[in-house]
Amino acid sequence: MSAWAIRHISTAVAALGRLSRQPFASLMTVLVIGVTLALPAAMHLVVKNAQIISASWDNALDFSVYLRTDVTLEDAQRLVDIVGQRADIESVTLISAADALEEFREQSGFGEALDHLSVNPLPHTLVVRPGAANTEISIGLLNEELGNLPEADFVQVDTEWVRRFHAILNILERAIAIGTTLLAAAIIVIIGNTIRLDIQNRREEIEVTKLIGASNAFVRRPFLYIGVWYGLGGGLLALALVGYGLYALEEPVLRLSGLYSSPFVAVTLDLKESLIIAGSGVTLGLVGSWLAAARHMRRIEPR
Amino acid sequence: MIRIENVCKRYPGGHDALNGLSLHVEKGEMVFVTGHSGAGKSTLLRLIALIDRPTSGHVIVDGQDTRRVTRRKIPAYRRQIGMVFQDHKLLYDRPVFDNVALPLVIAGLTHREAGRKVRAALDQVSLLSKEKQSPETLSSGEQQRVGIARAIVSRPKVLIADEPTGNLDPDLSLEVMRIFRRFNEVGVTLLIASHDIALIDQLGCRRIALADGSLAVEKEEDPVAEYVERLEAENMRDTWQP
Ligand SMILES: Nc1ncnc2c1ncn2[C@@H]1O[C@H](COP(=O)(O)OP(=O)(O)OP(=O)(O)O)[C@@H](O)[C@H]1O
Ligand SMILES: [Mg+2]
Numbered sequence: 001m002s003a004w005a006i007r008h009i010s011t012a013v014a015a016l017g018r019l020s021r022q023p024f025a026s027l028m029t030v031l032v033i034g035v036t037l038a039l040p041a042a043m044h045l046v047v048k049n050a051q052i053i054s055a056s057w058d059n060a061l062d063f064s065v066y067l068r069t070d071v072t073l074e075d076a077q078r079l080v081d082i083v084g085q086r087a088d089i090e091s092v093t094l095i096s097a098a099d100a101l102e103e104f105r106e107q108s109g110f111g112e113a114l115d116h117l118s119v120n121p122l123p124h125t126l127v128v129r130p131g132a133a134n135t136e137i138s139i140g141l142l143n144e145e146l147g148n149l150p151e152a153d154f155v156q157v158d159t160e161w162v163r164r165f166h167a168i169l170n171i172l173e174r175a176i177a178i179g180t181t182l183l184a185a186a187i188i189v190i191i192g193n194t195i196r197l198d199i200q201n202r203r204e205e206i207e208v209t210k211l212i213g214a215s216n217a218f219v220r221r222p223f224l225y226i227g228v229w230y231g232l233g234g235g236l237l238a239l240a241l242v243g244y245g246l247y248a249l250e251e252p253v254l255r256l257s258g259l260y261s262s263p264f265v266a267v268t269l270d271l272k273e274s275l276i277i278a279g280s281g282v283t284l285g286l287v288g289s290w291l292a293a294a295r296h297m298r299r300i301e302p303r
Numbered sequence: 304m305i306r307i308e309n310v311c312k313r314y315p316g317g318h319d320a321l322n323g324l325s326l327h328v329e330k331g332e333m334v335f336v337t338g339h340s341g342a343g344k345s346t347l348l349r350l351i352a353l354i355d356r357p358t359s360g361h362v363i364v365d366g367q368d369t370r371r372v373t374r375r376k377i378p379a380y381r382r383q384i385g386m387v388f389q390d391h392k393l394l395y396d397r398p399v400f401d402n403v404a405l406p407l408v409i410a411g412l413t414h415r416e417a418g419r420k421v422r423a424a425l426d427q428v429s430l431l432s433k434e435k436q437s438p439e440t441l442s443s444g445e446q447q448r449v450g451i452a453r454a455i456v457s458r459p460k461v462l463i464a465d466e467p468t469g470n471l472d473p474d475l476s477l478e479v480m481r482i483f484r485r486f487n488e489v490g491v492t493l494l495i496a497s498h499d500i501a502l503i504d505q506l507g508c509r510r511i512a513l514a515d516g517s518l519a520v521e522k523e524e525d526p527v528a529e530y531v532e533r534l535e536a537e538n539m540r541d542t543w544q545p
Contacts, residue, residue, distance in 0.1 A: 003411065003412075003413055003416075006413045007411070007413060010413065010414065205394050205396070208392045208393075208394060209394075209405065209409070210378070211352070211354070211381070211386065211392065212381065212382075212386065212405060212406050212409065212453065212454075213378045213379070213380075213381035213382035213406060213409055213410075214378060214409045215378040215379075215409075216378075218378075218409055301354075302352075302354050303354065
């Protein structure tokens with residue numbers, strides 16, 4: 001190992017040793033950082049799970065295009081072929097007026113009464129399933145275009161609320177991004193402040209070290225490592241908190257998905273996300289301590 | 304080795320601590336700076352250590368004009384000079400060994416690499432057996448010797464000391480001076496500020512007397528100054544009203 005690496009490792013170990021000599025204060029700082037990091041991580045998981053759930057609802061996102069009653073079955077058939085050729089549409093199925101009536105008869109229990117109708121009041125209906133590549137906007141356009149077909153009477157999207165839900169999730173996602181930024185700033189301030197106090201407490205040591213020839217980089221290094229340890233500790237604690245939260249929620253979620261007879265299992269943070277959380281802890285710790293050192297270290301000169 | 308050329312130092316507030324001082328310490332010399340309290344001894348050493356800069360004039364150490372040493376280069380400059388302080392300036396959160404090793408660690412050595420040099424330095428101040436102790440558990444004289452070991456561990460060519468024996472009893476003072484003497488014998492240039500004239504005379508080193516920020520005129524060589532001083536003292540006695 002190079003001398004450079006040995007120096008850094010020994011500085012890092014020394015910084016850890018210094019933290020362990022004030023276990024309570026150090027743990028409090030790590031706790032604050034951990035909770036602050038766990039908050040956006042947990043929110044992110046909630047949204048991620050909601051997205052997975054709602055993705056399974058996307059199947060329900062079909063358009064029912066009710067045709068005018070004067071459209072014949074042949075015209076409707078032709079329309080199916082035309083519409084079905086569009087690239088943004090996965091499938092089109094025709095429910096003829098007769099089929100619809102039959103289905104209604106079976107499901108409603110009005111069988112007898114319906115027999116007395118001389119004409120079938122129901123129109124032919126196209127059930128249009130959009131392709132998976134569609135976006136919110138293209139779905140909206142598709143809705144409009146289907147409604148503008150000369151044969152169409154009106155278009156109904158029963159599952160409008162799914163799209164609203166998507167929109168809400170999107171807003172939520174963005175809100176979390178903003179909140180995460182604020183919390184990151186808060187962590188930088190917390191670590192920066194802790195390091196500032198530490199620098200003040202070790203003022204004399206810094207002065208003496210500079211007096212015998214230490215560069216700014218040399219006196220700064222232990223403080224940067226303290227910041228890194230705080231950040232890493234906070235990041236790992238955040239992961240533990242999130243993990244514990246999921247564990248605590250596992251049973252109720254299973255019970256709920258059992259009620260829906262859906263096989264939903266809450267997803268946890270994957271490896272990449274875990275690394276991002278731990279990594280942002282370290283980065284924020286480094287940034288916070290760097291800022292504090294840059295601001296307060298320079299002013300400490302031997303007198 | 305140390306050349307002071309017409310140096311003035313005016314502190315904020317307008318006090319001139321040094322006033323056109325010039326002096327020269329040869330390579331391998333051991334020189335004492337004496338003078339009344341406030342004469343400017345510490346100020347002189349602070350300028351050499353680049354803790355402060357002269358208002359005018361030049362401080363040249365081993366051929367380097369300190370005016371040319373930029374802020375960024377100060378650490379490297381200081382590493383060439385050993386410094387001993389009256390108040391030791393040890394770090395009390397770590398053992399003696401680590402204190403002495405600090406200049407080497409700053410210079411980029413690992414603790415293990417530093418070990419041999421640290422022990423050699425501690426041996427020279429007869430503290431080899433105390434390397435694991437905290438400085439707090441040492442007597443004042445021992446602490447001062449730790450400070451000296453730290454100053455010489457990286458074998459500087461120049462060593463400056465500000466009243467290194469100020470807090471020590473005569474025996475300890477003599478011992479510290481003997482240590483300095485030994486460094487001087489191996490070629491280290493020393494500039495030491497001290498009040499202890501008797502001790503200095505005992506060592507037989509050159510003495511530079513400061514008074515009010517310039518070289519003092521030796522009294523026995525200048526009866527006029529002595530006369531003026533006496534007149535002033537009498538004058539003050541006459542005008543002094545309780
Ligand atoms: N930081 C400062 N700001 C203003 N004046 C100062 C400062 N440091 C020293 N002085 C003044 O400069 C003069 C010289 O001080 P210096 O410390 O060099 O004296 P000294 O010879 O070391 O005295 P002593 O023997 O008491 O240590 C004194 O009058 C002192 O009051
Ligand atoms: Mg002084």
